[in-house]
Amino acid sequence: xxxxxxxxxxxxxxxxxxxxxxxxxxxxxxxxxxxxxxxxxxxxxxxxxxxxxxxxxxxxxxxxxxxxxxxxxxxxxxxxxxxxxxxxxxxxxxxxxxxxxxxxxxxxxxxxxxxxxxxxxxxxxxxxxxxxxxxxxxxxxxxxxxxxxxxxxxxxxxxxxxxxxxxxxxxxxxxxxxxxxxxxxxxxxxxxxxxxxxxxxxxxxxxxxxxxxxxxxxxxxxxxxxxxxxxxxxxxxxxxxxxxxxxxxxxxxxxxxxxxx
Amino acid sequence: xxxxxxxxxxxxxxxxxxxxxxxxxxxxxxxxxxxxxxxxxxxxxxxxxxxxxxxxxxxxxxxxxxxxxxxxxxxxxxxxxxxxxxxxxxxxxxxxxxxxxxxxxxxxxxxxxxxxxxxxxxxxxxxxxxxxxxxxxxxxxxxxxxxxxxxxxxxxxxxxxxxxxxxxxxxxxxxxxxxxxxxxxxxxxxxxxxxxxxxxxxxxxxxxxxxxxxxxxxxxxxxxxxxxxxxxxxxxxxxxxxxxxxxxxxxxxxxxxxxxxxxxxxxxxxxxxxxxxxxxxxxxxxxxxxxxxxxxxxxxxxxxxxxxxxxxxxxx
Numbered sequence: 001x002x003x004x005x006x007x008x009x010x011x012x013x014x015x016x017x018x019x020x021x022x023x024x025x026x027x028x029x030x031x032x033x034x035x036x037x038x039x040x041x042x043x044x045x046x047x048x049x050x051x052x053x054x055x056x057x058x059x060x061x062x063x064x065x066x067x068x069x070x071x072x073x074x075x076x077x078x079x080x081x082x083x084x085x086x087x088x089x090x091x092x093x094x095x096x097x098x099x100x101x102x103x104x105x106x107x108x109x110x111x112x113x114x115x116x117x118x119x120x121x122x123x124x125x126x127x128x129x130x131x132x133x134x135x136x137x138x139x140x141x142x143x144x145x146x147x148x149x150x151x152x153x154x155x156x157x158x159x160x161x162x163x164x165x166x167x168x169x170x171x172x173x174x175x176x177x178x179x180x181x182x183x184x185x186x187x188x189x190x191x192x193x194x195x196x197x198x199x200x201x202x203x204x205x206x207x208x209x210x211x212x213x214x215x216x217x218x219x220x221x222x223x224x225x226x227x228x229x230x231x232x233x234x235x236x237x238x239x240x241x242x243x244x245x246x247x248x249x250x251x252x253x254x255x256x257x258x259x260x261x
Numbered sequence: 262x263x264x265x266x267x268x269x270x271x272x273x274x275x276x277x278x279x280x281x282x283x284x285x286x287x288x289x290x291x292x293x294x295x296x297x298x299x300x301x302x303x304x305x306x307x308x309x310x311x312x313x314x315x316x317x318x319x320x321x322x323x324x325x326x327x328x329x330x331x332x333x334x335x336x337x338x339x340x341x342x343x344x345x346x347x348x349x350x351x352x353x354x355x356x357x358x359x360x361x362x363x364x365x366x367x368x369x370x371x372x373x374x375x376x377x378x379x380x381x382x383x384x385x386x387x388x389x390x391x392x393x394x395x396x397x398x399x400x401x402x403x404x405x406x407x408x409x410x411x412x413x414x415x416x417x418x419x420x421x422x423x424x425x426x427x428x429x430x431x432x433x434x435x436x437x438x439x440x441x442x443x444x445x446x447x448x449x450x451x452x453x454x455x456x457x458x459x460x461x462x463x464x465x466x467x468x469x470x471x472x473x474x475x476x477x478x479x480x481x482x483x484x485x486x487x488x489x490x491x492x493x494x495x496x497x498x499x500x501x502x503x504x505x506x507x508x509x510x511x512x513x514x515x516x517x518x519x520x521x522x523x524x525x526x527x528x529x530x531x532x533x534x535x536x537x538x539x540x541x542x543x544x545x546x547x548x549x550x551x552x553x554x555x556x557x558x559x560x561x562x563x564x565x566x567x568x569x570x571x572x573x574x575x576x577x
Contacts (some may be wrong), residue, residue: 111518112549
């Protein structure tokens with residue numbers, strides 16, 4: 001787990017200091033060095049347009065972290081808000097909201113994300129929204145489940161007896177108890193979000209060229225797999241290592257904090 | 262049991278209806294005029310008359326509730342609209358392609374079963390030993406692998422470098438030699454993400470059973486260890502695992518888009534990809550709907566089979 005935390009820290013450092021770490025401009029095409037193998041001048045070689053693969057991977061960390069974290073933030077805030085309201089008020093509101101969540105859950109995540117991103121058009125925002133909606137149901141369910149348990153607790157009853165309204169009870173008394181499990185869940189989901197981001201760009205949905213995004217890099221280099229496998233191997237490894245590190249870190253945090261999610 | 266089945270069918274129908282609603286309204290999420298998704302991309306700037314004609318053809322000039330009703334009527338007639346690119350009915354293309362997807366899905370599930378059950382048993386029997394730790398790491402790694410990349414790496418090694426297997430395409434049913442050679446790489450790619458989960462599940466289910474008294478009895482009778490493990494323990498450990506295998510089939514079918522794209526497999530996943538790159542919204546919408554409904558049906562079937570296998574299960 002310590003190793004995974006270090007790897008995650010390393011990826012965050014890459015993302016923040018990309019301009020200092022990258023050896024080349026990630027979008028500069030060098031026609032004299034198209035599909036060059038790794039070596040002198042270009043640490044991990046160049047792609048089909050002569051762009052430096054290493055620098056694109058470094059900048060790609062920015063895109064992956066930005067999109068995954070923003071998407072989870074979208075999914076987390078909407079999901080938690082929906083779950084809190086449904087669980088706290090119960091009755092018809094709960095029934096309707098949770099059936100909608102059931103419907104979202106029953107559409108396979110990647111397909112839902114494809115549909116939303118295709119409708120919203122290309123760019124980072126459609127992908128963020130698409131993955132956010134994909135993540136939303138889990139948070140709604142976790143939040144609702146916790147509220148159902150928490151609203152029967154004595155401290156909530158005490159707050160109610162003191163005259164606190166529903167908004168105050170939800171925000172001041174229930175929400176703080178949810179933050180731990182939700183953050184652990186979000187760390188565990190970072191890997192899935194990064195994987196989905198890469199999968200969507202591989203399929204040509206959302207993020208468009210020349211953005212240095214790992215899935216997109218694999219996709220555009222695909223026709224040259226025979227001549228320049230390095231242009232596919234390295235970005236794929238970046239995705240794999242990032243997802244693995246977040247998954248292990250999430251699992252570790254869950255066990256460490258003894259959170260059931 | 263009968264009341265459970267009726268309830269489960271009703272819930273399934275309700276969720277399927279919900280999916281239809283979500284898919285129908287997705288068109289209206291488009292920024293600006295939803296018509297932008299329905300005009301052929303090559304048409305350039307369409308004149309107002311052309312736009313109005315297309316609007317009328319899709320019924321978009323009518324009030325929303327009427328549009329929805331018309332959409333339901335269309336679906337009831339199994340009319341999923343026409344592809345913008347080819348002008349032909351989407352349903353015909355889906356009908357032609359779904360057997361290939363089902364075949365790939367079934368083969369991948371079979372691979373997942375053949376690989377993860379023995380590994381899960383091994384992990385449980387040699388608990389906390391080197392093979393167990395190794396399998397745990399492999400399971401974690403399997404879940405972190407982007408499957409488009411795994412597919413390309415397999416293709417690079419086994420097709421392009423070693424020349425053992427074909428790089429893409431369909432070679433006939435998988436029980437023929439040519440078909441088997443074509444399906445191995447996409448099959449591994451599609452099923453790999455499920456291995457980790459299934460190995461872990463088989464392991465924990467086996468561990469639960471291994472502590473039972475009847476296994477001590479079986480051993481006391483002098484049965485060989487392999488008989489105890491495979492005849493007595495595994496059969497009981499598999500009951501909860503079977504359901505997840507069923508549910509994984511849905512996950513596998515849903516994940517087929519990427520694998521079929523990598524290996525040019527002529528199924529509905531690749532058709533969806535062609536819809537995406539061709540900006541063919543009717544194709545994307547219809548394919549997402551059909552795959553989602555398919556997954557709901559598979560899950561429904563798994564739930565019903567589960568009641569049949571294990572009548573002790575009660576549902577609330």
